[in-house]
Amino acid sequence: MLRPCRLLLWQVVLRLSYHVVTASLCLGGSDIFASVKENSPTGQFISNISISGDAGANAVKLCLTGGNAGWFYLEGRTIRLNTSVSRVLDREVQGSVLIAELTCYEDDVMQSQFRILVEILNENDNRPNFLQDMVQSFTITELTAVNSVVFTVKAVDADGDMITYIIDQSSPDAWFFRIDLPNSGNIVLNKPLDYETRPHLELIIWAQESHTKEKFNTSAVLTVNIEDGDDQYPHFLPCTPVSPSVPVCMSPTYTTNITHKHQDVVLEFSPGPIRAEDGDRGINAPLIYSILSGDDRGRFVINNSTGEFRLTRAVDDRRITPNFTLNVMVCQVDDRLKYSLASVVVRVLYENMFPPVFNRTTFKGFIIQSSSPASIVSTYGNQVLQVQVSDHDFSDGLNPNIHYSLHPPSGLYQVTQRGVLIARTDQLHAFDRHILQVMARDEESGEEVSASVDIEVLQRGQAVPSGAFTEQHMFGEVDGRVAGGIAAMILMMFLSALAFLLLRTMKRQRLQRDPEEHAAVALEKCPNVVNPSRPVFSLDDSLYNNQAFSHHYESSLQSDSLHGRQGVYTRKLSLLHPPSSSSSTIIITDPTDRSRPALHLLSSSSHTLSDQTLEESD
Numbered sequence: 001m002l003r004p005c006r007l008l009l010w011q012v013v014l015r016l017s018y019h020v021v022t023a024s025l026c027l028g029g030s031d032i033f034a035s036v037k038e039n040s041p042t043g044q045f046i047s048n049i050s051i052s053g054d055a056g057a058n059a060v061k062l063c064l065t066g067g068n069a070g071w072f073y074l075e076g077r078t079i080r081l082n083t084s085v086s087r088v089l090d091r092e093v094q095g096s097v098l099i100a101e102l103t104c105y106e107d108d109v110m111q112s113q114f115r116i117l118v119e120i121l122n123e124n125d126n127r128p129n130f131l132q133d134m135v136q137s138f139t140i141t142e143l144t145a146v147n148s149v150v151f152t153v154k155a156v157d158a159d160g161d162m163i164t165y166i167i168d169q170s171s172p173d174a175w176f177f178r179i180d181l182p183n184s185g186n187i188v189l190n191k192p193l194d195y196e197t198r199p200h201l202e203l204i205i206w207a208q209e210s211h212t213k214e215k216f217n218t219s220a221v222l223t224v225n226i227e228d229g230d231d232q233y234p235h236f237l238p239c240t241p242v243s244p245s246v247p248v249c250m251s252p253t254y255t256t257n258i259t260h261k262h263q264d265v266v267l268e269f270s271p272g273p274i275r276a277e278d279g280d281r282g283i284n285a286p287l288i289y290s291i292l293s294g295d296d297r298g299r300f301v302i303n304n305s306t307g308e309f310r311l312t313r314a315v316d317d318r319r320i321t322p323n324f325t326l327n328v329m330v331c332q333v334d335d336r337l338k339y340s341l342a343s344v345v346v347r348v349l350y351e352n353m354f355p356p357v358f359n360r361t362t363f364k365g366f367i368i369q370s371s372s373p374a375s376i377v378s379t380y381g382n383q384v385l386q387v388q389v390s391d392h393d394f395s396d397g398l399n400p401n402i403h404y405s406l407h408p409p410s411g412l413y414q415v416t417q418r419g420v421l422i423a424r425t426d427q428l429h430a431f432d433r434h435i436l437q438v439m440a441r442d443e444e445s446g447e448e449v450s451a452s453v454d455i456e457v458l459q460r461g462q463a464v465p466s467g468a469f470t471e472q473h474m475f476g477e478v479d480g481r482v483a484g485g486i487a488a489m490i491l492m493m494f495l496s497a498l499a500f501l502l503l504r505t506m507k508r509q510r511l512q513r514d515p516e517e518h519a520a521v522a523l524e525k526c527p528n529v530v531n532p533s534r535p536v537f538s539l540d541d542s543l544y545n546n547q548a549f550s551h552h553y554e555s556s557l558q559s560d561s562l563h564g565r566q567g568v569y570t571r572k573l574s575l576l577h578p579p580s581s582s583s584s585t586i587i588i589t590d591p592t593d594r595s596r597p598a599l600h601l602l603s604s605s606s607h608t609l610s611d612q613t614l615e616e617s618d
């Protein structure tokens, strides 16, 4: 507004002067209004001067003065532009108007003065430029809402052109942002940010002239730093991602082993230790640990700041609590709703300082050939052969984790989990000899031991040797001379034993005539159970031979409940006679192992355990 006003003013002034100098040769002049493009070359025509005075009268002299006079020169009655290579007319520098005066002298006396007003016409000779402080790195939090304006960029164009902003789609993180209003420079968040996967973003922004022919443009590389926001939950370490594409941690199960000896100790786990970290690594909020369940009334405590896991009370009985399963929780101190859970399994193991051992390397077993499908292998003295290991880690020497097996498995024999061997009697031949290997494996520690069993198949009616002494020491370690004497001695012994047995058999037959006494006979702890004509297995022996068995039967025996019961643990009369006369269905069980009925069989055995007997044991 200012300039048009001034122009008006000058015109008034000039009109006045015109009237003053009407008589002058400098008459005919007027103010000059012209325009010139910026960047025009030197000599560019600006305007003709309308002074009509006769130049030839040589009294008229024209002169350019005023602030911008240097931009012009006179060539006759023509005003031209004076520029040079180093002095280019630039509207952006010079402003939009050049102002000068044209003074007309006549005989060195100033007659009139005219204003020269030259507008500099704009040319698009400038590119847009980003303002430096508008394209420095930006910092925004990852919690920034999508669709909100995250920052604004600004570029300027010296020519005053309108600018359009464009996100270069080839820049790596372009898809996180968009521009809704192209001329505003407001950058809008297009996708949720995640500090954990991309803490820094980079994008290229173009600023381009909207309406010019040239559409000059410029670009800037922007760095956007993402600030960690509290959007992640804590997780237990080590973190196992659900899958490579889903970076969610699966909680580990921390396991450890203890024995009853552990007390007031810090437990070490596998994987270990029990640790968690905040998912927001940039924040790393303080965490607090706690046991949610399974601490068994304070038996286990956790340090709420370190996760240190402590056993306070020793485990009294492993049999009651073979393991403990606890749930632990970790949460952020500042936000308890951000939490994670994990399981802790504490296995209570037997103290394992001693390996299980067999009492001997070779066990001796006997089996008497018979037609019954199965019989229990006995050892010297017609006792049940129990191939068992003892383990000094246990006060009673019995490790309940021992598993017995035959190696290699045999088609003729089986071993029960109490170390009792069962033979398929009907497939054996008298005078056969079988060497078996029994493996005992501690299922908990993995320790293994083995022993061999040397089993002799005796023929029907043959007696089981009463001791290893007679067999081994007599003939094994004495020399020939002594052997003769010993043989004679044995012969003597055998004869006297025969006489003794004969007497007993007679006595027995007398007893058997009285049926009332059957049960009593069985329960009597008599040595007479060795009936040379009968199968080897004697329950009388096994009763007293075997702890577990006697334990279970003791009570019933003490209460005399077996006495007088039909079919319970009796010797049948008929069994003293040829086998054909009697057959009854029975189950032979490993007397030491109630849980495992070993074999059902039809038997003519004289020593039978009826179903009733088994029920009794339960």
Ligand SMILES: *[C@@H]1O[C@H](CO)[C@@H](O)[C@H](O)[C@H]1NC(C)=O
Binding pocket: 048, 077, 078
């Ligand atoms: C200026 O004057 C010159 C001669 O003096 C003439 O040739 C030219 O055409 C004039 N230009 C204008 C725009 O009147």
Ligand SMILES: *[C@@H]1O[C@H](CO)[C@@H](O)[C@H](O)[C@H]1NC(C)=O
Binding pocket: 070, 072, 073, 074, 082, 083
């Ligand atoms: C043009 O301008 C330059 C620098 O201002 C000056 O030296 C020169 O004399 C001028 N040329 C004319 C023809 O007036």
Ligand SMILES: *[C@@H]1O[C@H](CO)[C@@H](O)[C@H](O)[C@H]1NC(C)=O
Binding pocket: 166, 206, 208, 216, 217, 218
């Ligand atoms: C910027 O200008 C150049 C030419 O000067 C052109 O090749 C380019 O495509 C332009 N960029 C944009 C985003 O228009």
Ligand SMILES: *[C@@H]1O[C@H](CO)[C@@H](O)[C@H](O)[C@H]1NC(C)=O
Binding pocket: 255, 256, 257, 269, 270, 347, 349, 444, 445
């Ligand atoms: C716990 O004992 C078992 C064997 O019973 C073993 O396999 C496991 O590695 C032990 N765990 C630790 C943490 O020692």
Ligand SMILES: *[C@@H]1O[C@H](CO)[C@@H](O)[C@H](O)[C@H]1NC(C)=O
Binding pocket: 303, 304, 305, 306, 308
């Ligand atoms: C937890 O552990 C820290 C560091 O070892 C210890 O300073 C703090 O006393 C412990 N807290 C408890 C309750 O034992």
Ligand SMILES: *[C@@H]1O[C@H](CO)[C@@H](O)[C@H](O)[C@H]1NC(C)=O
Binding pocket: 288, 304, 305, 333
């Ligand atoms: C952690 O345990 C200590 C001692 O038991 C207690 O004083 C403290 O308040 C607990 N910290 C938190 C955050 O609960």
Ligand SMILES: *[C@@H]1O[C@H](CO)[C@@H](O)[C@H](O)[C@H]1NC(C)=O
Binding pocket: 322, 323, 324, 345, 347
């Ligand atoms: C823990 O003991 C229970 C029986 O008490 C068993 O069912 C479970 O499988 C055991 N767990 C582990 C991990 O050993």
Ligand SMILES: *[C@@H]1O[C@H](CO)[C@@H](O)[C@H](O)[C@H]1NC(C)=O
Binding pocket: 359, 388, 389, 390, 397
């Ligand atoms: C093994 O021998 C020891 C004594 O040496 C005895 O106490 C234990 O009962 C025997 N165990 C078996 C299964 O025979």
